[in-house]
Amino acid sequence: MLIEWTLNGRPMRSEVSPFQRLLDYLRTDLKLLGTKEGCREGKCGACTVWVDGQIANACLMLMGQLAHKEVTTIEGINEKDRFTPLQEAFLTNSALECGFCIPGMLMTGTALLHQNTNPSRLEIRESLKGHLCACTGYQKILDSIEGVGLPPASEGQARMRVRKP
Ligand code: FES
Ligand code: FES
Numbered sequence: 001m002l003i004e005w006t007l008n009g010r011p012m013r014s015e016v017s018p019f020q021r022l023l024d025y026l027r028t029d030l031k032l033l034g035t036k037e038g039c040r041e042g043k044c045g046a047c048t049v050w051v052d053g054q055i056a057n058a059c060l061m062l063m064g065q066l067a068h069k070e071v072t073t074i075e076g077i078n079e080k081d082r083f084t085p086l087q088e089a090f091l092t093n094s095a096l097e098c099g100f101c102i103p104g105m106l107m108t109g110t111a112l113l114h115q116n117t118n119p120s121r122l123e124i125r126e127s128l129k130g131h132l133c134a135c136t137g138y139q140k141i142l143d144s145i146e147g148v149g150l151p152p153a154s155e156g157q158a159r160m161r162v163r164k165p
Contacts, residue, residue, distance in 0.1 A: 006069070049072060
């Protein structure tokens, strides 16, 4: 079937099998490898993308569901090839080890911050309950999202909305 959809801000017309998983279309057909393949059962969060601005597991979405939808992947969240404030926070806090889970964490963390610019620690934990990380112990990931959510101490520090380690 032919679907019209939007991917990372670009209008797309794609001939697809309606039963192909979005995860496979992204990684195999489009070579967009930032969206990771983990459990393929909706349990690990590694494949998290946004569909119409809401987080979704790409392993559970079928291409046939995406007509006229807007999909954003980790490759699409940067402005002008710069790191987002949350990406900078992950780097500053060293909130990654192998990095496998991080694109999904960034998609969910960014979506949370779009909805709530100053989430509580509990709200951040709740938002990440669908994500598994084998490496970090989560604390630095939580610190990073919380740090970006904190209001800047002064106007001059607005760009550095990152908690110091
Ligand atoms: S690969 Fe999709 S949730 Fe694990
Ligand atoms: S940093 Fe390795 S799985 Fe999270």
